[in-house]
Amino acid sequence: MALMVGARVLARNLLRPWSRLPDAVPGRTGPAAGGGDGVRCFGSPRVLVETDPAKGVAVIKLKNPPVNSLSLEVLTEFVISLEKLENDKTFRGVIVTSDCPGIFSAGLDLTEMCGKSQAHYAEYWRAVQELWLRLYLSNLVVIAAINGVSPAGGCLISLTCDYRVLADNPKYSIGLNETLLGIVAPSWFKDTLVNTVGHRTAERALQLGLLFPPAEALRVGIVDQVVPEDQVHSAALSVMARWLAIPDHARQLTKNLMRKPTADRLVKQRDADIQYFLQFISRDSIQKSLRVYLDKLRQKKG
Numbered sequence: 001m002a003l004m005v006g007a008r009v010l011a012r013n014l015l016r017p018w019s020r021l022p023d024a025v026p027g028r029t030g031p032a033a034g035g036g037d038g039v040r041c042f043g044s045p046r047v048l049v050e051t052d053p054a055k056g057v058a059v060i061k062l063k064n065p066p067v068n069s070l071s072l073e074v075l076t077e078f079v080i081s082l083e084k085l086e087n088d089k090t091f092r093g094v095i096v097t098s099d100c101p102g103i104f105s106a107g108l109d110l111t112e113m114c115g116k117s118q119a120h121y122a123e124y125w126r127a128v129q130e131l132w133l134r135l136y137l138s139n140l141v142v143i144a145a146i147n148g149v150s151p152a153g154g155c156l157i158s159l160t161c162d163y164r165v166l167a168d169n170p171k172y173s174i175g176l177n178e179t180l181l182g183i184v185a186p187s188w189f190k191d192t193l194v195n196t197v198g199h200r201t202a203e204r205a206l207q208l209g210l211l212f213p214p215a216e217a218l219r220v221g222i223v224d225q226v227v228p229e230d231q232v233h234s235a236a237l238s239v240m241a242r243w244l245a246i247p248d249h250a251r252q253l254t255k256n257l258m259r260k261p262t263a264d265r266l267v268k269q270r271d272a273d274i275q276y277f278l279q280f281i282s283r284d285s286i287q288k289s290l291r292v293y294l295d296k297l298r299q300k301k302g
C-alpha cells in the first residue's frame with residue numbers, strides 16, 4: 001500500500017504539466033549559463049534550470065539551503081526538470097551544479113529517514129531510486145560541476161554523471177561516507193562507485209567511509225578533473241563541447257551499453273529494494289545512529 005502511495009505521488013508529480021507546478025518559475029530570463037543572450041530559466045525555487053537553447057545546454061542548480069540536502073521535494077523537482085530537458089530536443093547536455101556556496105550537496109536528507117512513517121520512507125526511497133535511474137541512464141551528456149563538499153548522496157549524484165569537474169578547495173571532499181553514519185550504501189550506490197573507480201578502490205572507500213580531498217579524488221578517479229574554484233563552470237562547458245562533438249546516437253548507445261546492466265539490476269528488484277530499505281531504516285539501532293549523527297551536526301554550532 002505504502003509503495004502504491006509513493007508511486008502515485010511521484011507519478012502525479014511527473015505527469016503534472018510543468019506550468020502548473022506550484023513553485024514553477026517559468027520563462028524567466030537571466031544571466032547566461034555560458035555567456036550570451038537568449039538564456040531562459042525555469043524550474044522551481046529548489047531546482048533552478050538555466051537553459052541556453054543556442055548551445056543546446058542547460059544548467060541545473062540545486063538550491064536547497066543551507067546544505068542542499070536531497071529532500072523529497074528536491075528529488076521530485078530534480079526528476080521533473082530532467083524529464084523536461086530530456087523531452088525537449090533542443091537540449092543535448094546538462095551541467096549539474098550547486099547554488100549553495102561551498103556545498104554541492106550534503107546528500108540524502110537525514111530528516112526524511114529519521115522518525116517518519118513506513119509510508120514516508122517508501123515514498124522517499126522510491127524518489128531516490130527514480131532520480132538515480134533518470135540521471136544514470138540520461139540520454140543527455142550530464143556533467144557535474146562540483147563546487148562544494150559532496151558526501152554520500154551528493155557524491156552519488158555526481159557519480160551518475162558522465163564527467164566530474166571538482167573545484168580545488170581542500171574543504172571540498174567527496175565520497176560515499178555512509179559507514180561513518182552507521183548506515184550502509186545500497187548495492188546500486190556501490191555499483192555506481194565500482195563502475196567509476198574500480199573494485200579495490202571502491203571497497204576500501206566504502207568500508208572506511210572515505211571522503212577524498214581534491215588531489216586524492218583525482219588520483220583515485222572519483223572525479224575526472226580538478227580546477228581552480230573560479231573555473232569550475234567554464235571547465236564544465238569546455239568538457240561539454242568535447243562530448244557534444246560526438247554524434248548523439250553513437251554516444252547514447254554506447255552509454256546505454258555501459259550502464260544498462262547496472263541499472264537493470266535495480267529496475268528488476270525495485271520493490272524488493274524498497275522493502276529492504278524499510279526494514280533497514282526502521283531498525284531501532286539505525287534510527288538511533290541517525291539521531292546521534294543529526295544531533296552532532298546540530299550541536300556543532302552550539
Ligand SMILES: CCCCCCCCCC/C=C/CC(=O)SCCNC(=O)CCNC(=O)[C@H](O)C(C)(C)COP(=O)(O)OP(=O)(O)OC[C@H]1O[C@@H](n2cnc3c(N)ncnc32)[C@H](O)[C@@H]1OP(=O)(O)O
Nearest residue numbers: 069106107108109110111151152153184186277280297298
Ligand atoms: C545492505 C544494504 C542496506 C540498504 C539500506 C539502505 C540504507 C540507507 C542508505 C542511505 C544512504 C545515505 C546516503 C546519504 O546521503 S546520508 C547523508 C550523508 N551526509 C552527510 O554525512 C553530510 C552531513 N553534513 C555535513 O557534514 C555538513 O552539514 C556539511 C555538508 C559539511 C556542511 O557543513 P556546515 O558547517 O556548512 O553546515 P552544518 O552546520 O553542518 O549544517 C547546517 C544544517 O544542515 C543540517 N544538515 C546537514 N546535513 C544534512 C543532511 N544530510 N540532511 C539533513 N540535514 C542536514 C544540519 O543538521 C544543520 O541543521 P540545523 O541548522 O542545525 O538545524
